[in-house]
Amino acid sequence: MDDLSGIRYRLLGTVEVQVDGRRILTGGPKRRTVLAALLLQPNTVVTDERLIDLVWGRRPPRGARPQLQGHVHGLRKALGADTIQRAACGYRAVVPEGATDLDAFERSLVRAAADRAAGRLDEAARTLRHGLALWTGPALGGVTPTLAEHARPALEESRLRALEELYGVEVRRGRAASAVAGLRALCADHPTRESLTGLLMTALHHSGRTGEALEAYAALSAVLAEELGTDPGAELRRLHLDLLHADEPGSGRGDALPPAGRTRVRPAELPLAVGGLVGRVEELGVLDQGLDADRAADRSTTIFVLTGVAGVGKTALALQWGTAVRDRFHDGQLYVDLHGSTPGREPTPIDDALRQLLRSLGVEPRDLPSDSCELAKLFRSVTADQCLLFLLDDAASVEQVAPLLAGGRGSAVLVTSRNDLTGLVAFFGARPVRLEVLSRESAMELFAAVAGVPAVEAAAVAGIVEECGYLPLSVRLAAATLTVRALCSDRVRRAGLSGAAGGPKPPAPDAAVC
Template structure:
């Protein structure tokens, strides 16, 4: 029987001239993938990458087996074609010459081997005539299939260029000009085609057009790529200018010899989950190797899966390198082994490439030269695993395009030119998928939750995850949940993460011991810094905090941390900002407990916490200069209001963790509470209620670990505010009153508690008359102690209380006085709040124009200082004013903007009030149906237990029933 298979266009299968239809898309993809490697085993992983654009399904291997079985039945009964399967993959055997791609390549080979240009051109025309359209179209949906298609297109273009060369040598230049003009228009950046067009034009007596073709190419290269034309094109341009163009084409036909092709890659990792982005980056890099030198260097600490990633990529890309794949473990991170020298590797590689043993030079430089010469006309992939530094790698680099190098190392090989890819821990979903693939235990929601806990404890490191999976396989009586429980204990986590000869602790120790291996002062200081950095359980550590922790200035601290970054023991999140992953931190703590005294460890942590306490006070004194509880004169300035706000926002996660850590220390309670107290003010204005709840728990922790002198009152105030935000008003009042009883010896602290209590009674409990005497006492204390400016906050709360008690004139006077004081002291946060309150009071009086003007100013001020709460409340207030002015369209715009903002922030009251106001505006516009939907949503939200109804704000809106549309 006569078989033919076509992949140079839509898939075409024929037997004895009759078409065999392969209808199912996945069957066509499977058959195409097997045809491209006919006669060779194709791994299941390679087939999965061709069949699915995204991550293949969990049952992908079984699905491939089903497709292969269906394909086998389709081809059965006709001798000459055989599809076989094995543990390694699938192999399709077809008759010689049955595949159009093989016929194309054979014709190209014959053409390039002949010296007769006419015969060569005819053979190449026959080869190109086999193309029926876009090659392997069924595979173009996947990244790998797309690259295979692009590689085939490149072969076609190469054949076109060879054919043009042959025709030029056969003096067919005039006939070529129209074709080359069209080809250059399709491929304007392809220099070889442009050179051929210039040559054809020049030989046709059209020198000026040839020069124009060069100028146009030069402009396109500069505009599109920022490059100049290559040396060959520039040489041809010079020859055209001098009217001294050689008779032979600029790019002669190259005859390739067949070489022995080594296949040295270790086995493809049996389980490899995701790393999609990194894998695609490396595959895209390797796809460019035919046209440019390619070096891909993957670096990162031990345990992150560098070798597994590079081996997976190497196997996937192996077919792009038909002349072989070389591999060596350079032993840069193997305990007890000396790193392999480049000279040894060269000897091995030369033998693998087929050099006769007696012809291999002993001199390393001569061996490197021979190695580069042997790779010059080959396409070989070289994998260098576990390099210790660039000196191991540089002698092993090919000299030009064609071959490619992939390198793994713990440190970044900064002096090595090429792509540098830092390998981070896995994202959580990939870590869970890896556990599921290895253990088979992640089958339901409970399994996924337990796997997420295990993955979190493993720091999302592939090595740790594989050890955890191995332990589960070795203990059938364990579950993911029971392993997660064992790993929850940080004190023993590193002990749990070991199995046979695998251990996270050993992997980390290798990197750590490299710091001090040479006995240098730099290494000693870096090791000391590593141990102390582990003592802070912060998400990230900024350089000023690290400097305080280490007791160094910033320049010295950065120098101490630099070797840790080089070793991958610390990651750089941003300039001057570092991250130490959890398992590394646990190892650092072990080393600190072994090598640093308890006094040294305690002093370091207190230095860092004190830095944070002093800096939050300094920042807050800039943001709220009238608050006497924030003394100035702290360590640094942050560039005015904008800089202080940016610092506070960026550091909020770290401040919460630092305060939580301080709360557990016998000497850290006051530090923790002072940080928490300042944070609460910032978090409130940012509408970050969940974070405020965390500050309340800090107060609880301090109380549980024993209160230092002066800590009890602070703990009560911190917890009271958290209770207030959570709607536990009775509990908040009780704590404020207990704090008052403990404030007799601290007048300014007593004033602060009085204002907080007055604000609670005014805004949330409906007791403004009870609030007034508390607020009056607070004002008297502030006047008595020479801090009248600090009374701005007290005055604006007192104004609200008098308004709610029915004393509008008094309220207006107090609010005006508060605003005057705020302006006098240039306090932007206070100005924004006072302007808003005054606007609402004028709104009550019906002076809508004046109210709107004040609210517009409040909006600008709130945005200036990043006060998101005042921004959305002002939008609602402005909407109500405009509604009363008879402008429902403007009212709807403001209400919608407020609703959008509170939906992003998660403010329950803000969302409820936003829906209510939107309903009112829509009703005024006549849109009853949409208004009714917003009404129902508002009613539902207002029914929530966590919704707070600030009395002063609600009184302005003027409705006791919060749902307006009946």
């Protein structure tokens, strides 16, 4: 079979193959196991030893390797010679994207998480139901016990999580009563799973059955004490306390929802902007004009890359502009310190940055994929319809930044870095903004603003700002040092010690403070 576009593999039930809607016979349990083991790691080499172990267990027959080759030959004959490739130490299944029901199911979870985080609850519910409909029975039906014991628990856990998410969405949609029966059944099958009991309690409460919700808590407490010797966790105890104080459904404290029902908070994560920004009118204008031009042209996310030497004020400028235009990004502002030049610290890993951003956007930690590619896909899905401002501070490289570029139309990404990051300009259309040191006049103005020196006296510190190289950070530190010394000197004089013989003298400001 040269064309693999029409092939579909089923793992969420009895393992089988369909080609253009027609079911293909693939053999008995051992052959199904070889196929399923390869499909569970698509486009990845699975060693002969691993396949033999999954097919025959710890005591394979002497002819296991030739038999394995026979099963692969049979699969190739049924599915096409290109479907399974031989590698140096094993086999690789060539699986087109979306060809397995497991892939489709996992994609539905990613889309639903994005919809839920954005408040699109109807879409999230439909997507979850579509994904769950792919299950036709226990996963990996018809394979050997070894493979079933190895791989089925994780797959069934994914299904359980999807059901839990669906019922959580239904509760948030105001359909708590319809969720009660399904939640009761799940709690019966998983009597120690606190998140399920929390959802059941919430659904019962919003259905006017708070007494039954309290009974569900008592039942869980008894099971945990008897089987595990523990008490319910802090979150479930808080929900129980809320329900105890609820006089009636929908009032006061009893409206609390478990984790699946938390209200998304509009992120506003930019740190406090540095006061007294001086001499950056032109650069601020470039940022304003760039955003306006892209929005007028109905382009997608605007990307700025602010570069310059250490201490030139890249972060200060980004924060000043971000604070000024906050109202233009109605879905929020997010901030990540990428630590590209922090002494003694490695740059922030891409996966860590993605997880931080997704949590800020309302995605529950339990919904975050472990795979890097899936994390990036979820990030793009969550931000696709939102107008956001991202400040990616102190980037180390283009490779660190590229997976973090996302957002819907009207969004903007500000990247600051000591490195040029020309790849962002070349490949992502970023607008470069190069920050140079301040002019002599601007540096003196900044010094005067920080130190509180009257403008007429500011020329007296021209030598200091020159020694500081006209770098905003050095100028600020010098001015702050002078201010602190002056304050100390004033306190000494007030104490009557400044004129005493041999008494201490206030240190004179000098250029060394830079």
